[in-house]
Amino acid sequence: MYRKTMPYKIFNGCNILFLGLMALLCILPLIHVLAVSFSSSAAATANIVTLWPVDFTFVAYQKTFDNPLFLNSLVYAVARTVSGTLLTMLLTISAAYGLSKSFPGRTAYSWIIVFTMLFNGGLIPSYMVVTNLQLTNTLWALILPSAVSVFNTILMMQFFRAIPKELVEASSIDGAGYFRVLISIFLPLSLPSIATLSLFSMVGHWNSWFDGLLYITDYRKYPLATFLQTIIQSGDMRNTSIDPSELAALSERTIRSAQIFIGALPILLVYPFLQKYFVSGTTMGAVKE
Amino acid sequence: MKRRLTVVKSLYTALAISVLLAGCASNGSAGKENGSTANSGAGGDSGANEAVTITTARIVGGDVTFKNGEDIDNNVHYKWAKDELGIILKNDWTVGTGDAFTTKLRLMVNTNEKLPDVFRTGDLNLATQLIDSGKLMDITEAFEQYASPRLKALFEQYPQLWYPVTVDGRRYGLPITNAVSSSNVLWIRQDWLDKLHLDAPETMEELEQVMDAFTNQDPDGNNKNDTIGMSVSLRNGVATWMASSDFIFGKAAMPTSWNKGPDGKLQYGSVQPSVKEGVSKLAKWMKKGYLDKDAGTLDESKAVESFIQGRSGMVFGPTWMASGWPFTADMNFDYKAIPLPSGIDGQQGFMAEQLTSMQFYFNKDFKHMDRFFVYLDKIMGPGFYDTESEFANGWAEGYDYVMENGEPVYDHDKIPGGFTDAKKYTLFYNDIQTPKMELEVMAKLGEGNAPETSYDKQFASRDKRWQEGAAVLKTYMDKASVLNEMTGPPTPAMSKKSELLKKMENETFLKIIYGSSPIESFDTFVEQWKKAGGDEITKEVNEWYASVIE
Amino acid sequence: MSVRTEGKKQSRFIKDLPIHLFILPSIILLLIFNYMPMAGIILAFQDYKPRLGLFHSPWVGLxxxxxxxxxxxxxxxxxxxxxxxxxxxxxxxxxxxxxxxxxxxxxxxxxxxxxxxxxxxxxxxxxxxxxxxxxxxxxxxxxxxxxxxxxxxxxxxxxxxxxxxxxxxxxxxxxxxxxxxxxxxxxxxxxxxxxxxxxxxxxxxxxxxxxxxxxxxxxxxxxxxxxxxxxxxxxxxxxxxxxxxxxxxxxxxxxxxxxxxxxxxxxxxxxxxxxxxxxxxxxxxxxxxxxxxxxxxxxxxxxxx
CATH class of the missing domain: 1.10.3720.10 (MetI-like)
Structure with missing residues (x-):
């Protein structure tokens, strides 16, 4: 009914306008990066490219796809993201399910988990654990240490708790075990939250670069984010002997932009597929009917 | 030309003498190693039959490229080292960035992992930690025993090279020399000078006149008040590596540097009275609009953009700015390098490049120092501009040059499969330059002489403006260089307090320049600086200085 | 709810065992990768020297x-x-x-x-x-x-x-x-x-x-x-x-x-x-x-x- 009222119509118009403007504001930097990637190197160095390419060229993309390191790092990034997200989600769902029940020891478990979000021993001991477990230079070094996500676990637990108790009790009476309740009741009802947390986990893995630098001791096996880190650092010539070839690498702003853009593409493309779970807004109600 | 010959001559004399000395030395200590390698220091290849492995760790950044399916563990240089010297180069680990390299080394030393045999770093704090850990080799004797004559001659010529790695009189690393051949000149818009009927500025007063005209007389003729006198970066302080403003301070005292005062002791530049004058000059220029209003937030490469875009009349920086970065081929106006004008004390002065900024360090269990020095001498051939060096033409045929009719050609388009920088594969991952030699060659070309040696030809393919800049720089480089004399490891008070002092300094200077603090705050800063640890640091620096110059 | 009235802690635990098993994998990983390294916190009270190691470096308190x-x-x-x-x-x-x-x-x-x-x-x-x-x-x-x-x-x-x-x-x-x-x-x-x-x-x-x-x-x-x-x-x-x-x-x-x-x-x-x-x-x-x-x-x- 309210949709028909005049004030709501005015609100709706303003709302659409406002959201549209915000969207525009958010996409500008990426358009800039894109414009630089299609511009000539000289124009990019002079910083005269804004939102439209200057001296349009594909050279940067050609060079990017000629670079085996870049393509390799894409593959490693996908491998890491897929396996890391699977592992994290398995652990998250399992732990959150357990924690959503009431039982003695629950609070202790929660604090044990939350505590790790706050306290850590720092770089040296963490590094020692990973090297002593001989994980260096393997995919495990990138997915195991961060496999348990405190944030995701707590949030998932919240979502599980929101599931009406009657549904659970009804199935328990039917004699369904914990595992079957999880599979047949909790999971189908939690698709939006699972999609959301998977997305967080994927994005986290896709963007994380520091562990790659630390634990991968062969630069040819860097995942994408780590590889990108090696090309975007700006040069500091204060104390180094100057070498023209290093300067030339600095000037390749167009290639850098191309790689940043292509590097963001896969994770951007995943989004619309997960989006359907948390945009429609009727999933939960539909299942409950 | 003549000067260059004399330099070479004196080097050869030194070489001849050292060959004799070195020969004696190594004979005396024969039999220390496996016998077969004892004599290799002077002779070079006598012990090269037995293959040895040298492990290293290195950065492989975006500047390292490959061809023919090679990679960092298997390439033309590694093949050469194995075939010619019997040295198998092996990478324990590789990383992509300098920061990661330092972090990784720091972690390794802190977790007792095995260090590679040889590695390079320029981080003196890390080096201090490494030395303290007892994992590094004291190379004092090994250098005397195995270093090649010309390397020894170089260190005799520049004994201060040893300062960064010397602890209690022992040497824990091998400093590698810089080219010291490109800083600094003043790049200026010749077309603007012509249009406004001005001469290139030689003094501070003339410089101010030119800047005023560049700012206010619409040199680009677009009827808009949109030009500035000079591009300057202030984000990292007044003395930095490009778009710097350090020449304003002349020779009297250089901000951020330790220089010899009238009493023969080292004093910190930033707190000297002449610097106050220089900073107030910058404040005046900022107020008059000669400088970019955003200078305080622009880093070095961003600051240069105004010059590249044709909005600025001058920028002070190294000759290599004309190498393709940051200056581009698209700059369709007439600009050139001129000598820097004299500073506020009436003298030309600029912050000079350090003699060394990188050092080799060695695992204390490394057994093949003799072979390392043989290898080092070979890859230093080009740095000595040795025409007999096997790398005289370039680092690998078909990679960075090709032969045509018995002559090396450096045109990238003529190299089948494209140019690949083979010098990046060496243990130093670059060529090792020796001080001022590159300047000699570049200046010779810049003065219009025809290239003769293969080195001349390599440099002849560089941008003409770079060569001309070198010719300009050569005319005043020696007399205008202000060298930071504090090149030792950081002193205890420095480690503890210099962060605060540095922050205080940058903040004070910039606020004065922007007019948000009065010039008098400089005096307050000097007082605070002394109290907050400056005096203590000065004392320690001078104790260190006294210990090295004796 | 009848379990609680029996008051036997052990049988409660056995009944809850599946719940513990759901949580356990996460806890184990946290123990290895988060709690073990926490020993490094003692660094904060030391003047850590690599040569001396974690357990022999001098203590500097606060x-x-x-x-x-x-x-x-x-x-x-x-x-x-x-x-x-x-x-x-x-x-x-x-x-x-x-x-x-x-x-x-x-x-x-x-x-x-x-x-x-x-x-x-x-x-x-x-x-x-x-x-x-x-x-x-x-x-x-x-x-x-x-x-x-x-x-x-x-x-x-x-x-x-x-x-x-x-x-x-x-x-x-x-x-x-x-x-x-x-x-x-x-x-x-x-x-x-x-x-x-x-x-x-x-x-x-x-x-x-x-x-x-x-x-x-x-x-x-x-x-x-x-x-x-x-x-x-x-x-x-x-x-x-x-x-x-x-x-x-x-x-x-x-x-x-x-x-x-x-x-x-x-x-x-x-x-x-x-x-x-x-x-x-x-x-x-x-x-x-x-x-x-x-x-x-x-x-x-x-x-x-």
Whole structure:
């Protein structure tokens, strides 16, 4: 009914306008990066490219796809993201399910988990654990240490708790075990939250670069984010002997932009597929009917 | 030309003498190693039959490229080292960035992992930690025993090279020399000078006149008040590596540097009275609009953009700015390098490049120092501009040059499969330059002489403006260089307090320049600086200085 | 419920065993990768020397903490950190919620989806890249100041003027992250029982009333959890962002603990000092989280975790 009222119509118009403007504001930097990637190197160095390419060229993309390191790092990034997200989600769902029940020891478990979000021993001991477990230079070094996500676990637990108790009790009476309740009741009802947390986990893995630098001791096996880190650092010539070839690498702003853009593409493309779970807004109600 | 010959001559004399000395030395200590390698220091290849492995760790950044399916563990240089010297180069680990390299080394030393045999770093704090850990080799004797004559001659010529790695009189690393051949000149818009009927500025007063005209007389003729006198970066302080403003301070005292005062002791530049004058000059220029209003937030490469875009009349920086970065081929106006004008004390002065900024360090269990020095001498051939060096033409045929009719050609388009920088594969991952030699060659070309040696030809393919800049720089480089004399490891008070002092300094200077603090705050800063640890640091620096110059 | 009346702890445990097994894998991983390294916290009380190792390095007690607190700038730096971080936490909660609610009103699915995808993009650009873009955008001749010029407002030195610098930090951080943070609230909105709206409609409640009485209460659990967990960042004001944007003109207003530790670290590379600072930050966050947990539980009768 309210949709028909005049004030709501005015609100709706303003709302659409406002959201549209915000969207525009958010996409500008990426358009800039894109414009630089299609511009000539000289124009990019002079910083005269804004939102439209200057001296349009594909050279940067050609060079990017000629670079085996870049393509390799894409593959490693996908491998890491897929396996890391699977592992994290398995652990998250399992732990959150357990924690959503009431039982003695629950609070202790929660604090044990939350505590790790706050306290850590720092770089040296963490590094020692990973090297002593001989994980260096393997995919495990990138997915195991961060496999348990405190944030995701707590949030998932919240979502599980929101599931009406009657549904659970009804199935328990039917004699369904914990595992079957999880599979047949909790999971189908939690698709939006699972999609959301998977997305967080994927994005986290896709963007994380520091562990790659630390634990991968062969630069040819860097995942994408780590590889990108090696090309975007700006040069500091204060104390180094100057070498023209290093300067030339600095000037390749167009290639850098191309790689940043292509590097963001896969994770951007995943989004619309997960989006359907948390945009429609009727999933939960539909299942409950 | 003549000067260059004399330099070479004196080097050869030194070489001849050292060959004799070195020969004696190594004979005396024969039999220390496996016998077969004892004599290799002077002779070079006598012990090269037995293959040895040298492990290293290195950065492989975006500047390292490959061809023919090679990679960092298997390439033309590694093949050469194995075939010619019997040295198998092996990478324990590789990383992509300098920061990661330092972090990784720091972690390794802190977790007792095995260090590679040889590695390079320029981080003196890390080096201090490494030395303290007892994992590094004291190379004092090994250098005397195995270093090649010309390397020894170089260190005799520049004994201060040893300062960064010397602890209690022992040497824990091998400093590698810089080219010291490109800083600094003043790049200026010749077309603007012509249009406004001005001469290139030689003094501070003339410089101010030119800047005023560049700012206010619409040199680009677009009827808009949109030009500035000079591009300057202030984000990292007044003395930095490009778009710097350090020449304003002349020779009297250089901000951020330790220089010899009238009493023969080292004093910190930033707190000297002449610097106050220089900073107030910058404040005046900022107020008059000669400088970019955003200078305080622009880093070095961003600051240069105004010059590249044709909005600025001058920028002070190294000759290599004309190498393709940051200056581009698209700059369709007439600009050139001129000598820097004299500073506020009436003298030309600029912050000079350090003699060394990188050092080799060695695992204390490394057994093949003799072979390392043989290898080092070979890859230093080009740095000595040795025409007999096997790398005289370039680092690998078909990679960075090709032969045509018995002559090396450096045109990238003529190299089948494209140019690949083979010098990046060496243990130093670059060529090792020796001080001022590159300047000699570049200046010779810049003065219009025809290239003769293969080195001349390599440099002849560089941008003409770079060569001309070198010719300009050569005319005043020696007399205008202000060298930071504090090149030792950081002193205890420095480690503890210099962060605060540095922050205080940058903040004070910039606020004065922007007019948000009065010039008098400089005096307050000097007082605070002394109290907050400056005096203590000065004392320690001078104790260190006294210990090295004796 | 009959189990409890029997009062046998052991049988309760056996009944709960499956629950423990669900949680156990996570706990084991945490023990290995988080709790074991916590032994390193003793570094904060040592003058760590690699040669001597973790167990033989000299003890210095609270020396590193003393250094942090007696440092002439430390009050300013800690205050900056706290101020910037808490403003960010508030802004990064309020704005995404508002945005999620506005987006929730849109019926046109294509528009809704596209807006959502676009606002999510800036999250994927690193501060190194955005730093360069912002320096251009906010310079004296940049786009932002040109726009102000049209409105007759004199140009503002966003990155060089202290108060404006903090403002810029928070606005740009919100701009980068709000789209991404909105997602979790959208997900929570899907859980709102649609029949409640229908009932309200019949009662004649307007959209504003519905939002106030149905939508917001449904979001509150998630909001409380996220706010509480973000207290863990109360002393993390965003190193990457500030490092790429700050300069000597705004040291007084923009210098934070992490940039300070970075600069000190460059000078002496001490892991001990960095560990001590990390511990200080952890303790502060921990206290805040415990406090907010207790408040929610005692007064709101609500369990955060």
């Amino acid at each position: 020396e590193h903490f003393r250094y942090l607190f007696t440092y002439p700038d430390s009050k300013q730096v800690i205050w900056n950190t706290f101020l910037i971080a808490s403003l960010k936490i508030v802004a990064n909660t309020v704005i995404p919620i508002g945005f999620a609610l506005l987006l929730n009103e849109i019926r046109l699915l294509v528009f809704k989806r596209s807006v959502q995808t676009l606002v999510y993009l800036p999250h994927f650009l690193s501060w190194v890249i955005l730093g360069g873009i912002l320096t251009d955008l906010l310079s004296n001749k940049g786009l932002a100041n040109q726009a102000l010029g049209w409105l007759g407002i004199p140009s503002i030195y966003f990155l060089g003027d202290g108060d404006w610098f903090r403002f810029t930090l928070i606005v740009s951080d919100v701009w980068k992250e709000f789209g991404f943070s909105t997602i979790v609230y959208l997900a929570a909105l899907t859980g709102v029982n649609q029949s409640l709206y229908e009932a309200a409609e019949i009662d004649g409640a307007g959209r504003w009333k519905q939002t106030l009485n149905i939508t917001l209460p449904a979001l509150i659990p998630v909001i409380v959890v996220i706010m509480t967990l973000s207290l863990g960042n109360i002393l993390n004001a965003g190193f990457d962002q500030i490092f790429n944007l700050y300069n000597p003109l705004v040291y007084r207003e923009g210098d934070i603990i992490d940039t300070f530790v970075y600069r000190v670290g460059l000078m002496n590379g001490s892991f001990s000092f960095a560990t001590a600072v990390g511990l200080f930050k952890s303790v502060v966050s921990f206290i805040l989280i415990v406090v907010s947990y207790t408040i929610a539980y005692r007064w709101g009768n609500y369990r955060i975790f």
